[in-house]
Amino acid sequence: MNKLRPVKPWIYLLPAILFLGIFMIYPLIDVFIYSVEEGYNSASQTRFGVGGYNYSYVLRDPYFLQAVKNTFLIVIITVPISTGLALLISLGLSSIKKLQEWFQTIYFLPYVTNTLAVGLVFMILFKKTAYSDGLINMFLSMFGAGPVDFIEGSYAAKMFVMCLYTIWIVMPFKVLILTSALASVPKVYYSAAKVDGTSSFRIFRKITLPMISPMLSYLIITGFIGAFKAYSDEVALFGTDLNAAGMNTIVGYVYDMLYGNNGGYPSFAAAAAIILFAIVLTITVINLMISRKSVVK
């Protein structure tokens, strides 16, 4: 029995280790190797040498720089707004009594809706066709403004729709998490604060916020990671040729380098993926460092 003891845990862990090794660790290493192999040809399995050329190419590629800019804009705009709005909505939800579950369901609907279906709805709202300028433009024209071409027009208009879409699609999950976090704050703290004459703003800042801060920090960290990996939402709005639309993201760039019209460059794709990994890692570490100071355990 005693001899078996050190072996047993490893046997239990083995399936997971094997699975993670084959599908996570090995590809990660492989991607890294690809990214430093210069002039790799997947058909002939040949390369010229090893070095940083792939990285310098990618970093100088205007499409990649555009993708980085788009991604950062989406991250910086959507993460704070969606988290803040979600907090407001869940505060509202938890303070109403009537129809609370009904409203919760409504706010959660976008989460169970397919991205492409949501894209279709946004098309009806925003896209210009031969027959109409889209619902939003009809609305704008009532005030004498527009029409604005949101899908094929200016960069700002496209980015606006993009961010609106992203916020709308990521918010339900955040509302769900924050509503349950708010519900888990024991009522007795609020009673105690009330007896002590605490104003509702101070209750929110000094009691509610610290108590839900672990969940909030979780949402912000995963929100950052999710936004950096944005791709399918862009496709839903602007189609597969994102470079032409000027709305590509880093993940989109990686995909294009592999399978797109100008694709077939796994080395460039790998380099871009490693750069994305480095960015996400850095941001996450910074996030964790901040949350370690501000999150209440």
Next chain:
Amino acid sequence: MKIVLKNLTKIFPNRNKKAGGDVVAVDNFDFEIPDGKLVGLLGPSGCGKSTTLNLISGLETPTKGQIFFGEEDVTNIPPENRGVGLVFQSYALYPHLTVFKNIQFPLENLKKDQKLTKEEMASRVKKAASLVQIDELMDRKPGELSGGQQQRVAIARALVKTPKVLLLDEPLSNLDARLRLQTREEIKRIQQETKVTTIFVTHDQDEAMSISDLIVVMKDGAVHQIDEPQKVYDHPVNLFVAKFLGTPPINVFEGEIKNNELFIGNDSVFKLKDTPDRKVYVGIRPEGFILSDSGCLKCNLNRLEVMGRDMSVISTNDACINDSGVIRSIINSDANISLGNKEVRFNLKESKVHIFDKETEDCIDIEVLRNE
């Protein structure tokens, strides 16, 4: 600050509407708590003690009736303006704040002319902390404190604003037995030092008896008796109060008053002065038994429990309706009793015997005729 409750009533609507019937948590309370007293609200769980406390604190609004602090009607004043300090059963210390910040929290809420400077706050916090003797724990978080320490912090937080009334909800229920004894002395001491009118809720009669100046015995939302602990013990107004107070509990027998004699089973225990015949319950405190070979109450000896100072005689009698099924009587340990005897006989101390009407369960005054 004296507290006056006038026809105070709280009715909670029943959640299950089909079942109908609202829950009357507090039914027409009408009593006065004198200034500077420590008052225990005592009753079994679900009797409306905590609701009464919440009504006084202002966390609940009464369905009917009024609450006065001194001469001021506070019925419609929100809790923060009533000047009450409330200690919750679970203490409700903010887990993310240190002890110091927890105690300081109520002071930071003060507005306008009451606003304090940092130094004033710190000195008030220190004063409250030293009152409950937690000076060394100021930088700890509540999670790093024992139950008793948390309790003290909660009391300090309630006292820091120098409230007119201090309310404690089951203050000892989360502590272990030894800490409970210690903490209740502590509450008494703090109350005497601050002289603040204090009301605490408990379901433990021991707790209420030991430290209260006044106890309020409640059941099903109604007040049964309000008096000093000893008086409630010596003169219970009804069977419930008699059974609820005292450890070991009072022994209850089915009895009858017939021809001016009080019978327990077939034993005539007292001759009475002109009392109408009726069926009764007879309650006898454990210390009300006197061992005597010629005693009037005959019981079957079960066993003895020797406790040093005194001993318990455990016996049975067909008329006894104790929940435990046995009669527990406490006798001086000098008494000579042989286990060989099957039968044990007692005389009864008149002051320790209480008679209750069988229908109403209210106490009946009797006058015992001495025939010796």
